[in-house]
Amino acid sequence: MSEKIAYRVIEVTPPAVNKSKSHSDGAIHTRSFTGLYRNLRIGFAGLLFALFFGTAWLNWNGRQAVLWDLAESKFHIFGTTFWPQDFILLSALLIICAFGLFAITVFAGRVWCGYSCPQSTWTWLYMWCEKISEGDRNQRIKLAAAPWSLEKIGRRTLKHTLWLAIAVMTGLTFVGYFTPIRPLAAELFTLQLGGVALFWVLFFTGATYLNAGFLREAVCMHMCPYARFQAVMFDKDTLAVAYDPARGESRGPRKKGSDPRAQNLGDCIDCTLCVQVCPTGIDIREGLQMACIGCAACIDACDEVMDKMGYARGLIGYKSEHTLQGGVTHWLRPRLLGYACALVVMIGALVLALQWRPMVSLDVIKDRGLFRENALGQIENIYLLKVINKTQQAQRYHLRLVDADGFELHGKTEFTIAAGEMSEMPVSVALLAERPTSSSQDLVFQVQDSDQAEVSSTARSRFVAPLNR
Incomplete structure (x- = not known):
């Protein structure tokens, strides 16, 4: 096999240089x-669009179901509210997604x-919008080369109108996950x-319009870091979209029903349809390339040609290097198993963390003043308590000191907090003894659900007192 078509050769074929696609x-x-594969892609795209555009409009218990409320520093996901204290859970989710991407790349590129x-x-x-407004490939090429006319202006106007409409809806929906979408859309x-x-609506509208309408393959080839390190993650058993040169070479046209071997030809009839359907403008027959996004459009096009010629499908397909070299793909291998085990462990840990996440949170902030003397002559310290109800129902709580003999808590100890809300309350702690045993002592505050004793949270602080007075 020549180096040019070897599976592991990484080449970049800029679309503007590809003679079959540059106009x-x-x-x-x-x-x-x-x-x-086109049908699979449409199915995944439909699911993605339904989730992205639809979820923002769902309601849950009288509020938007999924909303990152930046003003209130709360993240609502259906029946759960996350606070900044839960940021570690979001970090864990992002790490799981990263490992999942690595595992998928090792397995299938x-x-x-x-x-x-x-x-x-x-x-x-956006390419579909081009098709319905300007026609199929040959019609678009002719339209691009034609001088400006009313028809050309009308078709281009329709295309950009569709692009802008999609971009506006995308920008609105994205911002709607951070600002309530119903009043946002009305305004x-x-x-x-x-x-x-x-x-931000204009920013994401412009970004969508520019990226999907004009930059397109340039984002995948030059802006996305994934294209740069994907080759490091591939091994000889990774499935990737690949052309089988042993079967396809030598290329050349022939009549349907003729014997290609008698003409010293392979199965590739050199129709270039695999090039014409490629969204990044590469020729997959030149080997694995950084610009290939694995969309399998070339597989669908080639299989259709093979069917018409009466040849077996699979000249272009998801193949590993071992397969191309006549060997067998190893499905279970150390790297893939390692990623799979790491994913199982991390997902399990995240599920347990979510299950064990305390549904009430307590933070204690000591007043800047060291201490004061109250009307009874006792040394007092002032604290600001922040209690968060993480449930979706109003809850009644009880506040107390844990193992704090010799101290007395003054302030509101019974209170109710609405669903998903935070309450701030000042309290004071008085030292009952005339003389403290230490100038600084630990205090443990506990907030406990009045109806469910197991739902509680604790926080530590310090009590400061003078040794001599």
Whole structure:
């Protein structure tokens, strides 16, 4: 096998250089196609769109179901409210997602990029808008090369109108996960939106319009770091979209029904359809390339040609290097098993952390003043307590000191906090003894659910007193 087509060769084929795809407007015009992997991609895209655009409009217990309330520093996910104190759980979730991506890459290459990445998904949606407004590939090429006319202006206007509409909805929905989306949408469409919210809606609208409409493959090739380190994660058993040169070479046209071996030809008829459907403008027959996002569009196009020619499918397919070299793919291997075990452990730990997460939180802040003497002549310290009810129902709590003989708590000890709210209350602690045994002593505050004793939280602080007075 020559070095040019070896599976592990990493090449970059800029779309503008690819003669099969570069045209007068410098854009990549993809051809329409059908097939199994296209249907899978549409299914994943539909699920992604439904989750992204639909979840923001769901309500739960009278509020938005999923909302990162920056003003209140609360993150609502359906029946659970997370606070800044729970940030470690979000960090754990992001780490799990990263390890999941690594495991998927080791197993099947860049399937995330090809099927579920928002950049790829929105790009395919924008390409569909191009098709319905400007026609299929050949029509778009002709339109790009044609002089400006009313028809060209009309088609381009329709395309950019669709692009902008999608971009506005995307920007609105994204910001709607941080600002309640119903009033946000009402203010936007009545032209009353202003300030920071308007800035971010316009920012994400512009980012969507630019990335999916114009940058497209440049984001995958030059801006996304995943393309840069994917090759480090591949091994000889990783499944990736690949062309089988042993079967396909030598390439060349032939009549249907003819024997390619009699003409010293392989199964590849050199129709270039695999190039014409590629969203990043590469020729998969040149080997594994950094610009390949694993979308399998070339597989669908090639399989359709193989069916028409009466050849077996799979000239282009998900293959490992071992398979291309005539060997067998090893499914269970140390690296993949290691990632799988790490994922199971981390997911299990996250589930347990969520299950054991205390549903009430207590923070104690000591007043800056060291101490004071109250009306009874006792030494007192002042504290500010912050109690958070993390449940979705109003709860009644009891506050007390734990193992604090010789100290007395003054202030509100019975109180109710609404669902998902925080309450701040000042309290004081008085030293009952005339002389303290130490100038600084530990105190443990405990807040406990009045109806469920097992639901409680504790926090430590210090009590300061003069040894001589």
